[in-house]
Amino acid sequence: MNATLSPELGLTLLTDMLRIRRMEEKCAELYGEGKIRGFLHLYIGEEACATGALHALEAQDNLVATYREHGHALLRGVPMATIMAEMFGKATGCCRGRGGSMHLFDASRRLYGGNAIVGGGLPLAVGLALADKMQGVARVTACVFGEGAMAEGAFHEAMNLAALWRLPVLFCCENNLYAMGTALERSESQTDLCAKAASYGLPTGRADGMEVEAVLTATRGLAARVRAGEGPAFLELQTYRFRAHSMFDPDLYRDKAEVEKWKARGPIQSYSARLKAAGHLTEEAFLALDARVAEEVAAAVAEAEAAPLEPVADLLRDVHTEAAPCK
Amino acid sequence: MQMMSYREALREAHREALAADPRVFLMGEDVGRYGGAYAVSKGLLAEFGPERIRDAPLSELGFVGAGVGAALGGMRPIVEVMTVNFSLLALDQVVNNAALLRHMSGGQCSVPLVIRMATGAGRQLAAQHSHSLENWYAHIPGIRVLAPATVADARGMLAPALADPDPVVIFEHAQLYNLEEELPEDWRCDIARAAVRREGTDLSIFTYGGSLPKAMQAAAALAEAGISAQVVDLRVLRPLDGAAIAAAVAKTHRALVVDEGWKSGSLAAEVMARIVETSFFDLDAPPARVCSEEVPIPYARHLEEAALPQADKIVAAARRLVNA
Numbered sequence: 001m002n003a004t005l006s007p008e009l010g011l012t013l014l015t016d017m018l019r020i021r022r023m024e025e026k027c028a029e030l031y032g033e034g035k036i037r038g039f040l041h042l043y044i045g046e047e048a049c050a051t052g053a054l055h056a057l058e059a060q061d062n063l064v065a066t067y068r069e070h071g072h073a074l075l076r077g078v079p080m081a082t083i084m085a086e087m088f089g090k091a092t093g094c095c096r097g098r099g100g101s102m103h104l105f106d107a108s109r110r111l112y113g114g115n116a117i118v119g120g121g122l123p124l125a126v127g128l129a130l131a132d133k134m135q136g137v138a139r140v141t142a143c144v145f146g147e148g149a150m151a152e153g154a155f156h157e158a159m160n161l162a163a164l165w166r167l168p169v170l171f172c173c174e175n176n177l178y179a180m181g182t183a184l185e186r187s188e189s190q191t192d193l194c195a196k197a198a199s200y201g202l203p204t205g206r207a208d209g210m211e212v213e214a215v216l217t218a219t220r221g222l223a224a225r226v227r228a229g230e231g232p233a234f235l236e237l238q239t240y241r242f243r244a245h246s247m248f249d250p251d252l253y254r255d256k257a258e259v260e261k262w263k264a265r266g267p268i269q270s271y272s273a274r275l276k277a278a279g280h281l282t283e284e285a286f287l288a289l290d291a292r293v294a295e296e297v298a299a300a301v302a303e304a305e306a307a308p309l310e311p312v313a314d315l316l317r318d319v320h321t322e323a324a325p326c327k
Numbered sequence: 328m329q330m331m332s333y334r335e336a337l338r339e340a341h342r343e344a345l346a347a348d349p350r351v352f353l354m355g356e357d358v359g360r361y362g363g364a365y366a367v368s369k370g371l372l373a374e375f376g377p378e379r380i381r382d383a384p385l386s387e388l389g390f391v392g393a394g395v396g397a398a399l400g401g402m403r404p405i406v407e408v409m410t411v412n413f414s415l416l417a418l419d420q421v422v423n424n425a426a427l428l429r430h431m432s433g434g435q436c437s438v439p440l441v442i443r444m445a446t447g448a449g450r451q452l453a454a455q456h457s458h459s460l461e462n463w464y465a466h467i468p469g470i471r472v473l474a475p476a477t478v479a480d481a482r483g484m485l486a487p488a489l490a491d492p493d494p495v496v497i498f499e500h501a502q503l504y505n506l507e508e509e510l511p512e513d514w515r516c517d518i519a520r521a522a523v524r525r526e527g528t529d530l531s532i533f534t535y536g537g538s539l540p541k542a543m544q545a546a547a548a549l550a551e552a553g554i555s556a557q558v559v560d561l562r563v564l565r566p567l568d569g570a571a572i573a574a575a576v577a578k579t580h581r582a583l584v585v586d587e588g589w590k591s592g593s594l595a596a597e598v599m600a601r602i603v604e605t606s607f608f609d610l611d612a613p614p615a616r617v618c619s620e621e622v623p624i625p626y627a628r629h630l631e632e633a634a635l636p637q638a639d640k641i642v643a644a645a646r647r648l649v650n651a
Contacts, residue, residue: 160386
């Protein structure tokens with residue numbers, strides 16, 4: 001345990017990682033049953049990143065995420081049943097069934113997607129931060145993306161604009177080493193991602209993305225600088241996804257041994273072991289916690305199952321603010 | 328009434344919008360110190376300061392996307408892109424974010440963004456500065472597409488575009504910036520409706536943007552030859568004003584579409600398709616069109632002129648149509 005973290009916060013971090021894990025394990029199962037369709041990108045193995053990072057942010061901060069954002073949406077406070085209903089394509093989903101797994105939004109919680117164009121969220125985050133700066137609002141815009149996005153032009157344009165205009169953006173790269181099936185060293189001439197980002201003249205940091213407290217501490221440090229008006233910052237979280245890129249991916253591009261090596265560093269098992277060693281958790285308490293999370297998942301699934309479909313008569317709503325003008 | 332140029336009218340519209348609403352700001356390449364590539368924003372930096380007349384680096388994808396984000400964040404950005412050709416570098420942010428966010432978020436997110444850009448040929452700027460790709464944008468649900476072709480519309484379109492809670496793309500034809508006309512007392516613009524620029528009875532010429540002056544010139548020439556042409560300025564390219572198109576066809580029974588875009592997959596094709604769908608039995612002849620030749624716009628003046636719709640081509644097409 002980090003000396004500055006309370007046992008209560010430790011247990012909250014563990015609980016949140018477990019909630020993401022169990023929710024997504026259920027999603028994979030439901031995908032197999034045909035209840036969830038389309039692309040489904042699981043975050044399993046990477047839970048410490050969203051958990052540590054989001055606990056370092058404030059509720060008023062903006063969050064822009066990617067298509068692997070189930071965990072981010074959940075920890076932003078979107079109810080699990082609302083996320084599940086969205087994946088079921090139901091009217092009670094957070095986007096009324098328009099977005100699905102890749103496009104979870106909650107404007108009331110300042111979650112601006114769920115962006116499935118790699119790099120597409122970065123300029124958006126710059127603009128959100130620009131709006132805050134111009135309106136005199138002291139808020140951080142956290143922009144989560146994978147290391148694959150760092151090969152996109154959007155990354156460079158967004159970093160340059162944010163640094164040039166000293167905008168309050170925390171660029172948060174979840175480096176899971178593979179852009180779909182392309183390994184980092186096969187897509188980047190500079191594999192030191194902090195070195196690459198640092199060329200824009202902003203503070204950078206790197207944390208072990210398998211260790212939730214390390215993520216929390218690193219994010220807190222950089223977010224404080226951004227919040228203080230020092231301009232943007234870049235954080236690399238080194239992590240790994242245990243499952244395939246999506247449910248369509250046969251996962252042929254990486255060694256099974258490599259996957260197993262990372263799985264041995266699983267963020268939930270390692271952190272629960274730490275909490276136990278520190279005397280903050282017993283095996284019984286862990287099992288009880290897991291059972292409570294299982295109940296939350298079961299209730300979310302039941303609610304999503306029972307929810308109504310959006311009427312087809314409403315197909316054209318929300319293309320424009322006014323009723324669809326294109327006839 | 329006062330004489331005003333299209334450029335001055337645009338500038339006045341910006342000045343009014345910036346003064347009226349602190350959320351409005353202008354962002355783009357060289358909009359500040361340089362005064363705008365087409366001098367639309369000349370003088371506005373001194374008046375409104377560098378925060379609100381914001382020079383952006385050469386990052387179309389970045390600053391158009393930042394405009395989308397700023398709109399989400401409560402501002403009312405006007406993003407200027409130098410030309411439609413350059414806007415292709417930003418197409419992802421327009422098509423995959425600005426146009427989609429409202430629907431994809433189940434109605435939660437509004438993107439009250441205005442994107443302005445120059446379009447069109449006629450200044451010997453060659454192929455990478457001269458194309459008309461309005462139809463690319465007009466294809467996309469979720470955005471409104473406008474093309475002011477008169478000084479009044481240059482003056483009047485910006486305010487309602489900024490008031491629209493959804494993204495609006497405004498195409499300013501590069502040939503029109505120096506156009507001088509009398510600004511009418513009432514220049515306010517309904518950005519849902521096409522405008523009849525000349526009444527006529529023998530055929531309707533449907534056009535927009537930089538082709539409007541050519542169509543008006545052609546209509547005048549046709550009148551001398553005893554052919555009465557109605558000229559309809561589409562001006563709202565998405566959503567098209569289908570009622571205005573149908574009403575003109577019902578009146579004149581012949582339709583000619585003039586579009587600086589290439590014929591294949593053009594806005595002209597969309598207008599003709601609507602006429603055939605909704606007004607087939609009002610037609611006395613198959614609809615016709617004058618478009619750009621299917622070639623990248625060349626540099627040399629005579630080749631450029633030959634590639635574009637011109638008044639004489641419109642006159643010839645109208646005569647064929649009336650004699651059909």
